[in-house]
Amino acid sequence: MGRSKGKGGGRGQGSTARVVSKQHAEDDKMFLRRSREIMREGNSHLQHGRLEHAKLSFEKALQLCKGNSKEASQLHSSLGTICLLQHNFEGAVKECTLALEIEPYAIQTRHRRARAYELNGNLIQALADVRWLVKLHSQAPKVQQPFVALERKLVEQLRTASAAHKVAQLELQEKRSGDAAETVGIKLDRGGDVRLVEVSSRMNYAELKAVALEKFQGLANFNVKVKDGDGDEITLQSREDVRAALKLAKTPKFFVSEVEEADVVAPLDSELEETRVAPNLMEGITESSQQAAEPEKPEEEVYELDDWMIDFAELFKEHLGIDIDTPLDLSKLAWEKCAEALDSAVQNSKSEALLRQAANKFEEVILTALVNLGNVYMCIARKYIDAKTDEDDAVEEIKKADKELDSAKGMYKTALERKGDFADAVLSLGQLEFEKGKISTSFGVPEGHKYYSAHAEGYFLDSIEFFKQSLSLLDESGPSEEEAKGGKDGGEKSEASLKAQAQVMWGNALYELSQCFATAKKDWKPTLTQAVDKFKEAKCRSEEVRSALDMHCEKIDAEDVKVYMKDFVDEEEAK
Incomplete structure (x- = not known):
């Protein structure tokens, strides 16, 4: 609160943390799905020889997969293929090694790294990888055969190189010393x-x-x-x-x-x-692009069906009224049955209500996504502010941050255009105005600038109005239908947490406003009293409030602190 807590604080924050954690898990799933889509796009680019497009796709997918081991290994391996095709052999070794650190038994990746080592002149490591593959397939001679041939080739290359270098060394030594x-x-x-x-x-x-x-x-x-x-x-x-x-x-x-x-x-x-x-740069590279775009397939196994199984399948098809001379496509039949059932369900009198419920759920997702996107822009704005190193940087960094804040505001406004009583968006608008007020009080920009210090009061007052409005909307709407299903452990606690968050933010804005009044030689004490009252309503911890009072720009003496803290009881102490 105040300068010490920002928008945090309050005993109701535990539920918020759990909600945020759940949201993060959902975000990770969404990012992983998108990563797989982009990886498929990259494979398509690679198959058609668009190497730079494929590289960009794989790098982007790697950022989105959030360290998921299977996808990350495949993406590093695919990047290794691109490096190999571009004759960047060191890069190929690096990417394949990263893939093998995640999935050591990726056969194509290790084979690819062996080729990259060979082309880069590191015959020792190339042979080590190939012999690892030979050993791995010791029980499958047909699969092992090409690796054995490659092993023989590398040994011969190594022997040739060693012999040639040995002769060169001996000749050089003899020339220098004159001795044998x-x-x-x-x-x-x-x-x-x-x-x-x-x-x-x-x-x-x-x-x-x-x-x-x-x-x-x-x-x-x-x-x-x-x-x-x-x-x-x-x-x-x-x-x-x-x-x-x-x-x-x-x-x-x-x-x-x-x-x-x-x-x-x-x-x-x-x-x-x-x-x-x-090395022979053409050998083995041309196959790499096709191999990278295809997942590794296990060795095919052949299964034999007894005659009675075939006879029973034909009898089953005959009783279903299906031509026994055509393949039995159960998937197609299943979809046909589903379509029939769906047609019947849509014509049912209850279907409209169910479809409306589905539409409302999707609308909630859209609204939440808009607010979350706005919050991302807010975070970017804070990064620009934190990046300021001296006073000369202030105006330029504030300009960048202001652009991001405008983008955030656009997202919140769009959400409210879709649902005018969406409390989360109103609450976020209040936080945005609060951030503008903090910028105005923190940087000495010239008079006439949007964030000149004299404008701080207006930003804090605007934020307070948004916080009031969000609390009013929360009181009117109550918990959502999904939250209400959880009873006191679900909807009521979630709503109480959001209200506590709004009250803490309101208290923060009042606290900062009191400092603006104090700086302008106005009566600031009533505003600070209101701020402390809001912190009490939000059930903030007493030591946090006391710390905020100690940090106020006006030195508050010990007796006045006691007055502010009168009747302030922590929830844990009350228990």
Whole structure:
């Protein structure tokens, strides 16, 4: 209240919070439905090659789906496809990784990321993803077959890149030193399976991982460790670590430790570049757009029907009077029966009343949506005001905020044009005028401006009239039909909460008005007394009211505070 509470406060706010929570849940469902519609639009754009349109659709749908895991994973994967088609391979890896963090078993997404890794030169991670897919389909050889072929291709690419780089390193070393190039033998140990490998003494961490991938079939996510003279295991991360490890023994042993994907120590980009193979940019990309626009389908299964089942189905169709040589479309029959029933229901004498009830419910939804949309514009206006950093920004930010407030007012007025006694819209108009008054008292805009401080009184007085009107409408209308069904636990409590909110707002406006009067050297005390009375009616907490009195621009002494707080009893204390 006052400066301390804004439009909040009051013991009746608990019910309002529950109503708001329910409204938020309904909003989330609405946003999710809209997200799915936009996602379908994006899929259509993608199928027709309109990549930028598809990208915008998917990004917008991602904002609306409110973190829903299934939709978010699909949208990130689709964005990864677009990046892949646009040759933005780093972006494709990023989007596919975000999708896999949500849904690790999305097969097409992981396949897509493997291709993006390959095209970006990261053969190590590409092979890790492909081997994950091979392992996943170990019980389905037909499904596994293309991934096995891809694995062989990547291993060959990795072997070619490693061999070429090894030769280049040895030639460079020989040219610099004039001596024969140096190679060293190392041992690779994967859970007791030890391999002896000859490598260059200048080998980096990425090349070491590439060698391990070549030597051990099925190896995917892993780190490489080495034991020092004290027996401590050290996890390698770079070229420097590998070179230090090579000096530990004549034939050093490196331990291949398989880990979860999140725990993999990835090689540096500069080292990965040395394992790169120039990719075929056309291979595999052309299929991506069609795959992204289609949901993943499980492997089809074939079911056999016994003869008696077929005979029974034909007998059933014959008794229904349906041609047994045509397919049985129960869906079509069901809709025909529904249509017949609907025709009968509409002609029934009770149908008009029911249809009127339906129309009224939709009208309530429209009115609530208009007020909520106005409230959104109000929030945007507050954001502009809060963004002001110094006095020079004030006029410009107020101009932006005023435009949003006008939009909010338009929504409230539209709601009242549809239903002149809609208390929520009237209450919101009062809050809007209150906000204008606060702007006028908070910023030192020049004289003649719409929000010059002298205009604050008028805004607060207008807001009070709206609050009075909303309370009058609430008294006349009572709880809605739906609220009334809940009895005291439903309609009456909801209505009481809305009334308490209006009284708190009314009290806030009177409080601010008393400060305007005090600044103008007018008699402000009666107005402040009225404000405190409104706070009492709204059952606000005594400490909140006392805090507001302490913050008043006129220093109120302790004795006067006692007078204002006389007979002020908290609801909890009364109990």
